[in-house]
Amino acid sequence: SAVISQKPSRDICQRGTSLTIQCQVDSQVTMMFWYRQQPGQSLTLIATANQGSEATYESGFVIDKFPISRPNLTFSTLTVSNMSPEDSSIYLCSAQVSGANVLTFGAGSRLTVL
Amino acid sequence: QKEVEQNSGPLSVPEGAIASLNCTYSDRGSQSFFWYRQYSGKSPELIMSIYSNGDKEDGRFTAQLNKASQYVSLLIRDSQPSDSATYLCAVLPGAGSYQLTFGKGTKLSVIP
Numbered sequence: 170s171a172v173i174s175q176k177p178s179r180d181i182c183q184r185g186t187s188l189t190i191q192c193q194v195d196s197q198v199t200m201m202f203w204y205r206q207q208p209g210q211s212l213t214l215i216a217t218a219n220q221g222s223e224a225t226y227e228s229g230f231v232i233d234k235f236p237i238s239r240p241n242l243t244f245s246t247l248t249v250s251n252m253s254p255e256d257s258s259i260y261l262c263s264a265q266v267s268g269a270n271v272l273t274f275g276a277g278s279r280l281t282v283l
Numbered sequence: 284q285k286e287v288e289q290n291s292g293p294l295s296v297p298e299g300a301i302a303s304l305n306c307t308y309s310d311r312g313s314q315s316f317f318w319y320r321q322y323s324g325k326s327p328e329l330i331m332s333i334y335s336n337g338d339k340e341d342g343r344f345t346a347q348l349n350k351a352s353q354y355v356s357l358l359i360r361d362s363q364p365s366d367s368a369t370y371l372c373a374v375l376p377g378a379g380s381y382q383l384t385f386g387k388g389t390k391l392s393v394i395p
Contacts, residue, residue, distance in 0.1 A: 200381045211371060211387040212327070261326055265381055270315055270334075272373075272383055274326040 171196050171266045175275030182252050182282050189248045190278045192262030200265040201239060202272070203247045207258045215260075218245040252282045285310045287374050289386035297394050302359040304389050306372030309353070315375035316348055316355045321388065322368045331357060362393045 172195040182188050192201070201218040216224040216237055224237035239245040249256050262275040286309040296302045304318075315334050319327035333339045333346040333355065345358040355374075359366055372386040 202382070212385045214382055214384075217382065259326075270375070271317070271329055271332060272381075273329070277326045 171198060171264050171273050173262055173264055173273055173275035175262050175278055177278055178276060179279040180281070182280060184253055184282060186252055187248055187250045188252065188280060189246050190260055190262070192245045192247070192264075192275055194243045194264045197242045197267050198264040199267045201245045202263045202265075203235070203237060203245070204261040204263060204274075205258050206261060206277070212261065215247070218247075249280065252280070254282045256280065257282045285313075285374070285376065285384045287372055287384050287386035289370075289372050289389050291387055292390040293392050294389055295392045295394055296362050298362060298364060300362050302362045302366065302391055302393070304357040304359075304370050304372075304391065306355045306357075306386055307353055308355070308372075308374045308384075310374065310376055310384075311350075311353060312377040313350075313353075313374045314377050316346070317373040317375070317383070318344075318346060318355075318357045319371040319373060319385075320368045321371060327371055359391075362391075364393045364395050367391055367393050 174193045203215040204212040206212050214227050215230045216226040218237050218239040220239045236248045259277045259279050261277045263272050288307045318331040320330050321327045331346040333348045339346045343360045347356045369388040369390045371388045373383040
């Protein structure tokens with residue numbers, strides 16, 4: 170399965186600032202996704218990162234708040250913009266390797282917004 | 284709205300016993316089913332996948348799928364304290380979709 174490197178692993182941010190999370194996969198993947206896991210909750214899909222085009226966002230998530238890039242098959246970024254304490258969460262990058270029907274996760278980025 | 288339901292627990296079992304984790308899903312057209320294990324503070328890791336009705340065994344783990352009842356379960360035999368974690372059921376809709384829907388997870392505690 171793919172190895173997914175995600176950084177930063179954690180950060181403490183001030184209200185109103187923005188933070189970009191990077192995700193690097195060690196092999197070519199078909200699909201890349203960004204999930205959010207709020208404290209004590211399950212995973213919620215934010216968006217599908219599409220190579221070379223705009224991400225596909227799920228209901229409740231918008232590009233202005235969570236801009237996503239995917240310039241190539243193995244790299245994606247998620248920005249959490251204009252953060253508020255409600256954005257404190259773990260953000261997880263995931264990928265589906267070409268030819269495989271399973272989803273692998275990065276280690277996650279734990280954000281705390283003060 | 285596609286939904287995946289799990290009992291949140293916590294489910295406590297003594298060491299050596301069988302732990303039974305259950306999951307139901309609403310989308311009858313779902314094709315693929317997964318169980319992920321998530322230790323506290325860690326990301327989910329895939330432990331089992333199942334695609335057809337019946338049982339699938341892998342070591343101490345057995346996944347069971349009943350599409351008619353829209354039900355999938357995970358049995359853990361000879362439970363160990365190291366199995367203590369949250370288990371997430373995830374469902375993949377029909378052909379052409381790669382977006383997993385996760386249940387809220389069941390927290391399992393294996394008591395030594």
